[in-house]
Amino acid sequence: xxxxxxxxxxxxxYLRYRQGHGIHSPYLFEFVNGVLFNAQxxxxxxxxxxxxxxxxxxxxxxxxxxxxxxxxxLLYRISRWFRPEMIVELGTGMxxxxxxxxxxxxxxxxxxxxxxxxxxxxxxxxxxRSCPGPISIHWGEMEEKLEDITPLVPGRFLAFVDGNHHxxxxxxxxxxxxxxxxxxxVIVMDDIYWSRGMQRAWKEVSSWTEVRVxxxxxxxxxxxLRKDLHKRKIKVKF
Numbered sequence: 001x002x003x004x005x006x007x008x009x010x011x012x013x014y015l016r017y018r019q020g021h022g023i024h025s026p027y028l029f030e031f032v033n034g035v036l037f038n039a040q041x042x043x044x045x046x047x048x049x050x051x052x053x054x055x056x057x058x059x060x061x062x063x064x065x066x067x068x069x070x071x072x073x074l075l076y077r078i079s080r081w082f083r084p085e086m087i088v089e090l091g092t093g094m095x096x097x098x099x100x101x102x103x104x105x106x107x108x109x110x111x112x113x114x115x116x117x118x119x120x121x122x123x124x125x126x127x128x129r130s131c132p133g134p135i136s137i138h139w140g141e142m143e144e145k146l147e148d149i150t151p152l153v154p155g156r157f158l159a160f161v162d163g164n165h166h167x168x169x170x171x172x173x174x175x176x177x178x179x180x181x182x183x184x185x186v187i188v189m190d191d192i193y194w195s196r197g198m199q200r201a202w203k204e205v206s207s208w209t210e211v212r213v214x215x216x217x218x219x220x221x222x223x224x225l226r227k228d229l230h231k232r233k234i235k236v237k238f
Contacts, residue, residue: 025229028213035081036074036215036238044076048103051130052096059094066096067190071220074238075160075188078222079104082186085154086111090146090163090173091190092137095123097160099130106133111152113138113145113163142169146176155182162190167197171204174223178210183227192221206233 023029033039052069055062067075079087079101085108087101092114102110110133114120120139127135138145142163159177164170170189177187192202202221206214212229215222217238 023234027226028224028229031081031224032215032234032236035077036217036236038073038077042077042080044073044100045103048076048099048130048132051099051126055094055096055126062094062096066094067100072096072100074220076100076104078186078188079108079158082158084108084156084158084186086152086157088149088153088157088159088177089113090142090159090161092120092123093162094119095126095137097162098123098135098137099126099132101158101160102127102132102135103130105158108133110135111138111149112136113140113142113149115140115142115163143172146173150176150180153177153180155180156184157181157186159185159187160190161187165191165194165198167201170198170201174201174205178208178225181210181225183225185225187223187225189221189223191219192216193218 023032049069052072075097083105087105087108087110089098089101089110089112092098092112098110098112112135114123114137117139120137124137138149157180161170161173163173174187174189189202191198193199205211205223210225211223212226212231213224214233215224216233216235
């Protein structure tokens with residue numbers, strides 16, 4: 001805990017970009033200003049917010065482990081802005097992030113993997129109630145199910161990596177996704193400062209050649225792969 005607090009203070013100290021100021025790429029400015037800071041005042045459907053609030057009030061696991069409303073709304077905006085050909089989620093949990101991602105682009109097929117069968121079943125009930133879009137939940141070991149899904153993944157995908165908060169599995173998941181990626185793919189990594197291993201994974205992935213821009217929000221990291229972007233690392237107070 002002390003380590004994370006220290007890292008957060010360092011994160012605040014090295015901030016440079018606020019509301020997109022100082023960013024010259026139109027694509028990147030639109031992402032930072034329009035998507036991260038929601039300049040268009042995009043609103044998540046009320047039904048989705050109500051489902052999330054209901055689950056938070058009823059289930060302590062949701063309060064501790066699922067995405068917050070703030071970050072759920074961000075996932076919704078990223079999905080809505082990007083309109084991917086497929087969404088891949090590694091770590092369904094209770095289905096909260098699944099619901100936000102799918103609602104942002106309801107016409108897009110979403111494949112989500114969850115190892116814990118009880119959580120996957122609860123997520124399926126949530127998805128049946130909210131019916132945000134075409135969703136497939138794959139139950140089983142992350143590595144095995146990702147191997148099954150990988151051949152289906154098109155170059156223009158959105159991925160949310162929240163399946164295993166350790167260095168080696170995280171590196172393996174992102175590497176497999178990048179091997180399928182075109183230059184329009186977007187990868188979101190959750191809890192990039194959850195541990196020293198996750199920080200190491202984030203630092204190394206951000207330096208890979210395929211990654212043009214890494215956006216560090218502290219609680220999440222976002223990888224943009226467009227080849228017309230200049231290589232850079234951005235820290236943002238979100």
